[in-house]
Every structure is written in C-alpha cells, then in structure tokens.
Amino acid sequence: MEAxxxxxxECQKIMDGKVNDSKNASDKAIIPSCCLKARASDPELEAIxxxxxxxxxxxxxxxxSAGKRVYFNNPMWPGEAHSLKVEKMLYKEKSEYQEILVFxxxxxxxxxxxxxxxxxxxxxxxxxxxxxxHLPLCSIHSPKNVLVVGGGDGGVLREISRHSSVELIxxxxxxxxxxxxxxxFFPELAIGFEDPRVQLHIGDASEFLRHAPAxxxxxxxxxxxxxxxxxxxxVERPFFETIARALRPGGVLCNMAESMWLHTHLIQDMISxxxxxxxxxxxxxxxxxxxxxxxxxxxxxxxxxxPPVDFIHPINPIEKVEGGLKFRRELRFYNSExxxxxxxxxxxxxxxxxxxxxxxTTAQQIF
Ligand code: SPD
Numbered sequence: 422m423e424a425x426x427x428x429x430x431e432c433q434k435i436m437d438g439k440v441n442d443s444k445n446a447s448d449k450a451i452i453p454s455c456c457l458k459a460r461a462s463d464p465e466l467e468a469i470x471x472x473x474x475x476x477x478x479x480x481x482x483x484x485x486s487a488g489k490r491v492y493f494n495n496p497m498w499p500g501e502a503h504s505l506k507v508e509k510m511l512y513k514e515k516s517e518y519q520e521i522l523v524f525x526x527x528x529x530x531x532x533x534x535x536x537x538x539x540x541x542x543x544x545x546x547x548x549x550x551x552x553x554x555h556l557p558l559c560s561i562h563s564p565k566n567v568l569v570v571g572g573g574d575g576g577v578l579r580e581i582s583r584h585s586s587v588e589l590i591x592x593x594x595x596x597x598x599x600x601x602x603x604x605x606f607f608p609e610l611a612i613g614f615e616d617p618r619v620q621l622h623i624g625d626a627s628e629f630l631r632h633a634p635a636x637x638x639x640x641x642x643x644x645x646x647x648x649x650x651x652x653x654x655x656v657e658r659p660f661f662e663t664i665a666r667a668l669r670p671g672g673v674l675c676n677m678a679e680s681m682w683l684h685t686h687l688i689q690d691m692i693s694x695x696x697x698x699x700x701x702x703x704x705x706x707x708x709x710x711x712x713x714x715x716x717x718x719x720x721x722x723x724x725x726x727x728p729p730v731d732f733i734h735p736i737n738p739i740e741k742v743e744g745g746l747k748f749r750r751e752l753r754f755y756n757s758e759x760x761x762x763x764x765x766x767x768x769x770x771x772x773x774x775x776x777x778x779x780x781x782t783t784a785q786q787i788f
Pocket of ligand 1: 550577644714
C-alpha cells in the first residue's frame with residue numbers, strides 16, 4: 422500500500438478514540454503512518470505521553486493525550502503496556518521539550534525515560550548503542566567524520582570512540598537537559614562526551630544538517646526518540662534528504678527504526694523514502710533490547726551512491742580495530758557474528774515490507 426493511501430479510515434478511528442475498543446484494537450495493532458504525519462501537520466493532534474508510577478511499577482506509558490482526547494495507551498503501541506518495578510525515583514523534571522524521568526529499577530538498573538517512554542536502562546543499553554554505532558562504522562573502511570543526531574545520553578559517542586580512525590564526532594542534540602541528566606545519573610554513557618574528538622551542538626538537527634557542508638560525513642547515526650513529539654520530523658523525507666546531502670559518496674546512515682512486530686507501516690515508509698533518497702543500498706537490521714516495546718529494535722541502514730557498501734559482511738571488523746574491543750569498557754553485545762546475523766529477517770517482515778514496493782520487486786532484492 423502506498424504511504425497514507427487508503428489509511429485515512431484508520432487515522433479517523435484513532436482520532437475518534439475507537440482504537441481503545443477491543444474489537445478495533447485487535448483489528449489494528451499499529452498506528453498508521455498517516456496518523457504520524459497528521460500529527461506533524463496539526464499541532465492540535467500532537468501526542469503527549471506522561472510517565473506514571475502506580476503501586477511501585479512504572480508503566481510505559483499509562484496515558485497519552487492527543488488534542489483534547491486522552492488515550493490509555495501509547496499511540497505507538499496501542500493495547501500494550503510495559504512495566505518495570507521501581508526501587509527509587511531519582512529525578513523528574515520538564516525540559517523545554519519533554520518530561521525527563523530517571524528511576525532505579527529492581528532488575529535493569531537505572532532507567533532513563535523521556536515523555537513516558539523508556540530510552541535506556543543500565544542493563545540492556547549496550548545492545549542498542551553498540552549496534553547503532555558499529556553496524557555502520559564497521560561497514561566502511563576507515564571512517565573519519567561522523568555525525569550523531571540526538572544521542573544526548575552519550576552512549577553512542579562512547580561506542581564511536583572505539584574507532585581509532587575517527588577524527589571528528591559532531592553531535593547535534595536538541596535538549597541540553599538530557600545531557601546534564603545523563604552526566605549526573607549515567608556516567609558510563611556520558612563518558613562519551615569526554616572524548617576530545619566530540620564537538621557538541623545544541624539545537625535542531627534538521628537545521629544543523631541544512632547548514633552542514635555537502636559530503637562532509639562518512640557516517641550519520643540517528644539516535645532519536647520515537648517519532649511522537651519532537652522527533653516526528655526525523656522520519657520524514659526532507660530530513661533524509663538533508664542527511665544524504667551531508668554524506669560523502671558511499672557514506673552511510675544508520676537510523677533507529679522501531680520494532681518489526683509493531684511498526685511495519687512506518688518501516689515501510691522509511692525504507693521507501695530511503696530507497697529514493699540514498700540510491701546506494703538500503704537494509705533493515707534488528708537487535709534484541711528487552712526493555713523496548715516488543716523486546717526488539719530495528720535499524721535502517723543505507724549508503725549513498727558511490728563506492729558500494731556491503732553492510733552484511735563488514736569490511737572494517739571491530740575485532741581488527743585497534744583497541745576496539747576494550748576501549749573504555751569491553752564490548753558487551755556487538756561482535757562480527759551478531760553484525761551479520763542482524764540482517765536475517767523473519768519471513769513475515771520480508772513479505773510485509775516487500776509489499777511496499779511495486780509487485781515486481783521481490784523481498785530478496787530489497788534486503
Ligand atoms: N522506543 C524507544 C526507542 C529509543 C531510541 N533511543 C534511545 C536512546 C539511547 N541512546
């Protein structure tokens with residue numbers, strides 16, 4: 422199905438609140454991409470999620486509001502709630518952009534939550550940060566200039582620092598308070614900011630990219646929050662176009678790309694846009710992160726036109742990067758076997774995502 426086409430009804434169901442009735446909820450378990458776009462163009466429909474702790478349990482999230490309506494679901498994963506037992510609340514504050522919450526959980530260590538959504542836990546953050554950094558950087562020879570979009574906790578910077586060939590790590594984070602909170606509560610991640618190669622830019626990433634010299638970066642890593650609220654435009658075409666422009670020929674993008682169990686529409690949209698924008702190769706990879714909805718997270722990984730990039734067989738394996746395995750701390754999740762395995766997709770994903778393209782295109786050609 423073409424993006425948005427025929428899905429206005431689904432959009433209407435959600436805006437009418439019918440998504441909470443059990444029949445409709447089971448009919449449609451994911452938010453259609455048209456709704457995400459509608460929200461972007463109509464501030465009245467902007468979804469705001471709230472952190473709630475009831476009887477010592479944090480639930481992601483208990484309630485969200487869109488305009489005047491309140492939903493007892495997150496529109497990104499309706500009909501589900503993910504909970505962690507809270508040992509101690511450590512911090513709760515509203516920044517200019519979002520609500521920031523930190524708590525000590527019983528089983529996953531400290532947890533960082535933005536607008537009611539878990540961003541990381543001390544126990545499983547290694548999987549996400551290591552994958553989003555090393556999938557792209559191990560796929561190109563000798564990366565030098567890297568840009569991180571978002572990533573204010575510093576974990577992705579920590580991982581990029583393992584690459585001794587890298588000379589410059591620009592990071593553009595919109596919310597300075599996230600950085601400050603990470604420095605206070607998550608020193609094992611915020612240590613990433615101590616690397617002298619890091620240049621911090623506080624501001625809007627689209628704006629930053631529009632002013633970046635064309636072809637400046639070997640790799641861009643988009644470590645955003647979910648596309649509800651401030652991160653909405655990070656899944657839209659103009660944003661991908663500015664990234665493609667900022668990359669050198671044969672440069673690579675790795676973008677957080679949600680869950681294949683929950684968001685095939687959104688993944689389809691992103692893949693479609695990236696095929697048109699990047700003109701090199703476009704792949705989808707995934708990893709297990711137990712505290713993210715459905716327990717997995719995906720990565721959209723693309724290259725611009727130029728020297729071809731073989732993402733599946735890393736040309737720059739981490740095991741051969743000087744100090745790569747142990748810089749600052751040992752790798753906990755990523756290795757070259759996990760890298761290759763991350764591109765193996767379940768059959769339903771190959772089928773559903775392949776539907777996006779014209780019927781003559783097989784799943785094999787896409788992945
Ligand atoms: N559903 C949560 C996705 C969060 C992605 N960003 C995590 C930031 C960690 N550096």
